[in-house]
Amino acid sequence: MSEIRQDLSSKDWTIFATERSRRPSDFKKTKEKKFSNEYEKKCPFCKGNEDMTPKEILSIKSGRNWSVRVVPNKYPALKPKKDYGRSIGRHIEGPYLSIDGVGSHEVIIESPKHNEDLYNMKLSQIENVIKAYRKRFITLSCKGNCQLIVIFRNHGGRAGTSLNHPHSQLAAIPFVPGFVRNKLYESERYFNNSGRCVYCDIMKYEIKAGERIICDNKDFIAFAPYASLSPYSVQIFPKEHQACFSEISEGNTKYLASILGTILKKLYYVLDDPDYNYVIDSAPVGQKGNRHYHWHLEIFPRLSTRAGFEIGSGININTVLPEKCAKSLRDYNV
Secondary structure, eight states, X not given: OOEEEEOTXXXXXEEEOGGGOOOGGGGOOOOOOOOOOSOOTTOTTSTTOGGGSOOOSEEEEETTEEEEEEEEOSSOSSBOOSOTTSOOOEEEETTEEEEOOBSEEEEEEOOSOTTOOGGGSOHHHHHHHHHHXXXXXXXXXXXXXXXXEEEEEEESGXXXXXXXXXXXXXXXXXXXXXXXXXXXXXXXXXXXXXXXXHHHHHHHHXXXXXXXXXXXXXXXXXXXXXXXXXXXXXXXXXXXXXXXXXXXXXXXXXXXXXXXXXXXXXXXXXXXSOOEEEEEEOOOTTOTTOSSOOOEEEEEEOOSOOOHHHHHHSOEEESSOHHHHHHHHHHSOO
């Protein structure tokens, strides 16, 4: 019989159809291995091709050379507004509302090398990527008209990537969408009822239960969510309560880099380099110190496809229990 679990933080439901249960090897797709060079002449993100990108916003150096670059997205979903002191335009058409597409859309080029990726980078290189995230998050938080900052990474064709060179993206949005508002509402409601952060309570229970924990270090913990939306989803939380990603100290970036690198390496070898998305889920701008929300990084391997039932009901079907996924990842030594 299947089991239906509820996510305590969002109240969303997932059906675990365990009769369809699959082994890690069942998710591996037959695909052509692409062995690229350290430098690709036509890649705009490779070292030496800097003139092929818009002017850089931030550069983190390693010796005389750049280690990580941040540039505006050449094809942005949102564009900065020069005069941040003025409000964005609102337009009414009958019952409909639209606003100007004001914000920021940036690319974080994670390495000068085309054939590198987060799973096989040195810890210091991953740490530089996290530092770039932090610097841009803090800077954009001070800009007018920015209410939510989303940092995300698309890896592989099924995840929406368009360039193989290692990179992630950042979008600064002029409003807080309903999807995020619902999570904020549920976390605040939990806090009002209990006086505690729902995410802190989840972490405390997961540590006690143990079966969904994958790994941890001094400042961060990674586990498979109790009501995971898809197979091999992973959440990484700071152990200390922090509502906003900007609250991570520069000294703690190495611990996030370490656990992120470990998880991505485990996923790479257990699932044979799966396509995935990850996103840093943070409280909106201006909510630093919020007692009911808790920022975290979520990884979603693209191992299944949302079909009619999921789209029509909003309920996901997962074929593998998170306890099994966590054990597979936990047992693989990197």
